[in-house]
Amino acid sequence: MQKKYIPFAVFFVALLVFLAHFGTRYTTAAKPAVVFADTEKQIYLTFDDGPSTKVTGAILDTLNKENVKATFFVVGDRVYGRREILRRMAKEGHSIGVHSTTHIASQIYASDEALLKDIADCAAVIRDVTGVSPTLYRFPYGGEKRARQKSLVEAQGYTVISWNAECGDGVAKNATAESIVETAVRTAGNKTRVVLLMHDGAGHGATVEALPRIIAHFREAGYAFRAF
Ligand SMILES: [Zn+2]
Structure with a gap:
């Protein structure tokens, strides 16, 4: 040069x-990463009242096969004899939150102390089995209207998770897979962020049957599946 x-x-x-x-x-x-996240269609599949042996096991099989992560709000008393199922939930990347220890309304809501003890006992079971302290909570029996109790629970460090869509598997005793899919689709409407209430307690075989079709529907509609 x-x-x-x-x-x-x-x-x-x-x-x-x-x-x-x-x-x-x-x-x-x-x-514009934040803008993308806000406009992306998302669905959170949430399962209450488990674990149960057959139903929860079959739901985990489907979620695994479809590569979908979900959130389970568990009942502490139902974990006994099913610790392996709870461990599997955690191992397969699902989120586990507190629902209740007993799921008996008269006991849970007897007093503030009773409510906090119900939560603490369930959290202890989850921590004991999975090694992780839960930070998510869902009120049993639609407690989203319990504003005062909600503040109490939040003061314990929990995030209270409600829902904005349901599949009707908790109310209708004779819900069929067809009615469950139809109710989920109808109540989700065209919401950008769907939190779908489902149940994985014993006797919810119709939910097991409906799950692959619910996943297929929302996937087709462009939703990303998320866990809390
Ligand atoms: Zn429940």
């Missing part, structure tokens, strides 16, 4: 270094 070109070469290299450094930082900062 001739001597007179050396200053130009130095300037050119310096310019490249400058662009590589600050140019990259600028484009990274300008990426």
Whole structure:
């Protein structure tokens, strides 16, 4: 290289270094990542009242096969004899939250102390089996209207999770797979973020049957599956 070109070469290299450094930082900062997350259609499958041996096992099989992560709000008393199922939930990447220890309304809501003890005992079972302290909570019997108790639970460090869509498997004793799919689709409507209430307690065989069709429907409709 001739001597007179050396200053130009130095300037050119310096310019490249400058662009590589600050140019990259600028484009990274300008990426609209948050906007994408807010507009993405998302569905949270949430299962209450388990674990049960057959139903929860079959639901975990389907979720595993479909590569979908879900959230389970468990009943502490139902974990005895089913510790392996709870361990499997955690191992397969699902979220586990507190629902209740007994699921007996008169006991849970007898007093504030009773409510907090019901939660603490269930949390202890989850922690004992999975090694992880739960931070999610769902009120039994539609407690989303219990504003005062909600503040109490939140003060314990829990995030209270309600729902905005349901599949009718908890209320209708004779819910069929067809009615469950239809109710889930209808109550979800065209919400961007769907939190679907389902049940995996014993006797919810119709939910097991409906689950692959619910997943197929929302996947087809462009929803991403999320766990809390
Ligand atoms: Zn329940």
